[in-house]
Amino acid sequence: MSPRRARRLDPFDRPDRRGATRPVTSVPGVDRRESASDGDWVVRNVGGSGPDKTYRCPGCEQDIRSGVPHIVSWPDWPGGEDERRHWHTACWRNRLNRGPGRSRY
Ligand SMILES: [Zn+2]
Numbered sequence: 377m378s379p380r381r382a383r384r385l386d387p388f389d390r391p392d393r394r395g396a397t398r399p400v401t402s403v404p405g406v407d408r409r410e411s412a413s414d415g416d417w418v419v420r421n422v423g424g425s426g427p428d429k430t431y432r433c434p435g436c437e438q439d440i441r442s443g444v445p446h447i448v449s450w451p452d453w454p455g456g457e458d459e460r461r462h463w464h465t466a467c468w469r470n471r472l473n474r475g476p477g478r479s480r481y
Pocket residue numbers: 433434435436437438463464467
């Protein structure tokens with residue numbers, strides 16, 4: 377009995393089910409994925425333009441003033457966008473050097 381035939385008989389593999397549970401994906405060409413020792417992340421560069429809003433960088437706990445290019449990152453898993461954090465670009469790169477015991481975000 378071939379695996380192909382067995383697969384076709386699988387009631388959970390109907391063609392109309394395909395694509396119904398697509399995970400949340402990010403926009404190609406804008407976001408990039410990074411794998412690091414603290415996990416997989418989606419990283420987006422944020423230009424200087426945008427909403428006039430000040431963010432708090434979790435790396436240095438200083439403000440990121442509006443107009444300053446920085447990055448946004450979140451864990452690369454479904455729903456991870458709820459954990460978005462704004463970082464200074466340098467702080468993001470240096471986060472792994474700050475030692476254990478700090479927040480991942
Ligand atoms: Zn910072």
